[in-house]
Amino acid sequence: MAFIFKIKIVGSAKPPIWRKVKVNDFISFENFHEIIQVLFGWSNSHLYMFSPGGWGTTPEITMDEEEFGFDDEFEEDVDSSDFPDGEKFKANEIGLNDYFSTPKQKIVYIYDFGDDWRHSIELIEVTEEYIDYPVCLGAKGDNLMENSGGIHGYYQLMEAINNPEHPEHDDYADMLAFISDDDHKSYQFDLKETNEILKEMR
Incomplete structure (x- = not known):
């Protein structure tokens, strides 16, 4: 079966x-x-x-x-x-x-x-x-980004990335800058x- x-x-x-x-x-x-x-x-x-x-x-x-x-x-x-x-x-x-x-x-x-x-x-x-x-x-x-703190950490990361005024926006943006285009595609x-x-x- x-x-x-x-x-x-x-x-x-x-x-x-x-x-x-x-x-x-x-x-x-x-x-x-x-x-x-x-x-x-x-x-x-x-x-x-x-x-x-x-x-x-x-x-x-x-x-x-x-x-x-x-x-x-x-x-x-x-x-x-x-x-x-x-x-x-x-x-x-x-x-x-x-x-x-x-x-x-x-x-x-x-x-x-x-x-x-x-x-x-x-x-x-x-x-x-x-x-x-x-x-x-x-x-x-x-697909979701691994090692991002679980589902709640992932949503916090996305909130910061999508809001230039967020106090952690620059830190997260710097971190994501190291992710290659191929890695980005793997999340789709x-x-x-x-x-x-x-x-x-x-």
Whole structure:
């Protein structure tokens, strides 16, 4: 079977930023994470987790830290006690169909524990057929700038950039001046290009 999900950036508005995607029901949550990274133009360079309601809710479905290549310095900087305790599963060991079965079920995907990019994921349809690769069926809103402080930090940045009288306008303008034209283009969501990338994720 295949699942159709609607994934929305929590806190986004005017417009709300969302993607609709179709994936096979048996893929792992690790694969699903990789698909979400493509859908929103993220760089896959931060920690992530899935849980029913975000922080403090269980079960938690988390990344395999060894595969991410954390070093000793990272382990010293991050205290596992900073994160909620509870039932946990590795994302590469649990499939979507272990959690989802019927429409309207939801889960939250958190990417970058510092910036706290939260994505609300809802299963909206279950179909009988399998597909050869993930497909983005629709979208609204462009990709967002990573490392900008999460959704609220991003909106504050945009407010300052778009208002020459804003006290932080010059500082943000200087920061953005280092971003290349190619980087700017990468924030513009392109459905065709996105599906071309997803097609390689067989």
